[in-house]
Amino acid sequence: MASDLPTGERSEAREIRDMSFGVGQMGSGHGWLIGDKVFAPARTDVTTRLGDIEIWRLIADVHHPVHLHLVGFTVLSRGGGPPPPHDAGLKDTVALNPGEAVEIITRLDGYRGRDLFSCHTAEHEDMGMMANLEIT
Numbered sequence: 679m680a681s682d683l684p685t686g687e688r689s690e691a692r693e694i695r696d697m698s699f700g701v702g703q704m705g706s707g708h709g710w711l712i713g714d715k716v717f718a719p720a721r722t723d724v725t726t727r728l729g730d731i732e733i734w735r736l737i738a739d740v741h742h743p744v745h746l747h748l749v750g751f752t753v754l755s756r757g758g759g760p761p762p763p764h765d766a767g768l769k770d771t772v773a774l775n776p777g778e779a780v781e782i783i784t785r786l787d788g789y790r791g792r793d794l795f796s797c798h799t800a801e802h803e804d805m806g807m808m809a810n811l812e813i814t
């Protein structure tokens with residue numbers, strides 16, 4: 679039951695964020711972007727407060743395994759429907775399929791400071807597909 683999980687309920691979410699994962703321009707070539715931006719170490723992409731519950735709506739152009747460091751989450755929906763069995767439980771990575779939206783819910787607690795999230799495909803991560811999360 680979702681209420682048994684530590685990540686919270688949909689009605690408790692303080693923020694809903696949309697994030698796209700896709701190919702784009704990086705320098706003079708192509709890279710892999712989150713929210714149309716190449717990773718910049720000094721830029722904060724998402725700012726949130728310790729203990730807040732958030733829903734992130736993720737969508738991708740091709741397959742991307744999206745990974746949150748230090749933060750567990752659960753899958754709320756996939757492709758507009760209930761998550762299939764393989765999405766059950768507390769996760770740190772979720773597989774995005776081409777064009778399919780996935781909603782995740784997370785409680786950002788246990789760590790205050792700077793954190794990262796990224797695509798777990800090493801070639802994508804190395805080519806820009808990371809973002810900074812600041813938990814205040």
Ligand SMILES: [Cu+2]
Pocket residue numbers: 710741742743797798799802803807
């Ligand atoms: Cu990727």
